[in-house]
Amino acid sequence: MESIVLCITGASGTVYGIRLLEELSKRFNLYLVVSDSAFKVMEAELGMERSEFLKKLPENCRFYSQSEIDAPVSSGSVLSLTEGVIVAPCSTGTLGAVANGISNNLIHRVCDVALKERKKLYLLVREMPLSLIHVKNMERVISAGGVVSIASPSFYTKPETVDDMVNFVVGKVLDHFGVKHNLYKRWRDEGF
Numbered sequence: 001m002e003s004i005v006l007c008i009t010g011a012s013g014t015v016y017g018i019r020l021l022e023e024l025s026k027r028f029n030l031y032l033v034v035s036d037s038a039f040k041v042m043e044a045e046l047g048m049e050r051s052e053f054l055k056k057l058p059e060n061c062r063f064y065s066q067s068e069i070d071a072p073v074s075s076g077s078v079l080s081l082t083e084g085v086i087v088a089p090c091s092t093g094t095l096g097a098v099a100n101g102i103s104n105n106l107i108h109r110v111c112d113v114a115l116k117e118r119k120k121l122y123l124l125v126r127e128m129p130l131s132l133i134h135v136k137n138m139e140r141v142i143s144a145g146g147v148v149s150i151a152s153p154s155f156y157t158k159p160e161t162v163d164d165m166v167n168f169v170v171g172k173v174l175d176h177f178g179v180k181h182n183l184y185k186r187w188r189d190e191g192f
């Protein structure tokens with residue numbers, strides 16, 4: 001089974017990270033890194049504590065905290081064998097660190113390594129409005145080969161529930177990694 005790195009940071013939208021974890025673990029062995037702030041937001045948004053989250057992780061998932069800078073994926077020798085790195089949701093703080101090569105924690109480091117190894121890096125940023133600093137940081141990441149996306153559910157898919165909206169955003173991330181799914185209905189899909 002191929003492997004992939006999923007990082008969850010402290011932007012609003014922990015649900016995106018958790019939905020991705022569920023979907024990615026069906027298809028990949030997962031290296032998972034969750035920041036300290038993400039655990040706080042998870043508790044605020046979903047009422048889920050760190051211990052409960054960790055208890056529910058699938059067997060093919062290896063969890064690391066942000067301080068475990070000696071994790072295997074901290075090295076290009078391991079990360080280069082993965083399909084890449086997804087940060088979802090991505091805070092503007094983590095965006096800024098990645099854009100400026102500041103590898104203060106494991107999440108920043110794996111993003112830095114993904115860029116230097118020319119692996120896929122997908123940052124699903126959640127913030128509004130955006131400052132010029134955010135936009136410049138996005139430009140820097142995109143110029144270095146990363147993909148930056150603002151979590152933006154569509155309406156042409158006629159979502160009826162919050163879950164539908166989450167699934168659209170998660171589905172778009174999976175599309176980028178070539179993962180087949182039925183999380184949202186494609187525009188005028190003729191089943192080819």
Ligand SMILES: Cc1cc2nc3c(=O)[nH]c(=O)nc-3n(C[C@H](O)[C@H](O)[C@H](O)COP(=O)(O)O)c2cc1C
Pocket residue numbers: 008009010011012013035036037038040041044090091092093094126127
């Ligand atoms: C409830 C809550 C919601 C937050 N939402 C956002 C957000 O949508 N976007 C963002 O960039 N930061 C948000 N933050 C702030 C980040 O958690 C904070 O900047 C943190 O230092 C990010 O650290 P990390 O990137 O290491 O997870 C939020 C914080 C809390 C407590």
